[in-house]
Amino acid sequence: MPQKSMPVYDIDDFKYLGLEDNFYANTFREHLTQHSHIILAPHRHTFYLCVLFTCGKGVHEIDFHKYDIRPGSVFLLFPGQVHNWRVSDDTDGYILFHKKEFYNMNFIHEKVEHFPFFNCIQNAPLLRLKPQQVDTIEPVFKEIVEEYRSQELMRMQKIGSLLNVLYIDLSRMYIPSDLRATKIETQLAHVRRLEKLIDDHFRETKSPAKYAEMMFMSEKNLNRVCKSCLAKTVSEVISDKIMVEAKRMLIYSELTVAQVATELGYLDNSYFTRMFKRKTGLTPLEFQKTYRNNLERKSG
16 A cells, blocks of 8 residues: 655644744644544654543554554643544543644753653653642643734733643643652753764664763663663663664665664564564564455545
8 A cells, every 4th residue: 555755744734823833822622623634543743742641532543553543531642643633522621742843942940851741752651640630730731722812912921820830730640740850850861862962873773882881881870770760771761762763764764674673773674573573473474464464445
């Protein structure tokens, strides 16, 4: 089945009030009504996304992982992640997204990437809220949407403040109190640095020792940091990145398996195939066929 290139959307693609190009907010139902022609198919975006579902059900697929949608579900996505929705007709809630600069320019000493759900790509993109937590969070989402639609004085400054409150409250719910002491900022900074290096070099560098060298750390110490923050080894973090990119290319490009292997830095196609099957239980061709058949059934 021929595949088009993966759509990548910017906030400009979602403007419905003709407002600022670095922030967007809406109810989920209206967002879906206005933009269903682009958001129901797999796509990427250039911004951070946060959505609260208050009713309805469905499935949210993010980088080949499927998550049930139900009331109290909060999803938090990084720029660049591939995702799509399948939701029931009665689904509603609130959605907002923004560029990194929107938050970081409002708060000189804080960064959006320092919040626990955004400080590491390996962190879960889903937070399940209890009813009392929804009662705390939903009014903040509602006020952000109302402020976004208003023409009040200093409305974007207020939205920035409300967004900060929202992210602080979600952070407290995201990390249980008994685990907060283990989320040491220095260690998380190391993990963020490692992920950036892997993003930049995973095609040519797959050795944990090389990444440790680039970070001026011992491999043992870097593994300890990854185990503490992610419950994974450095090798597993590298492998996870490679597998996500491999799946994206197999599904959303017209490259052959051999070409995908080459793009990922594997000169031996058979080695890549064995590694892929060891990780997924399927060969690259089996994965490609199965996934594309499922996409065809859903679109049909």
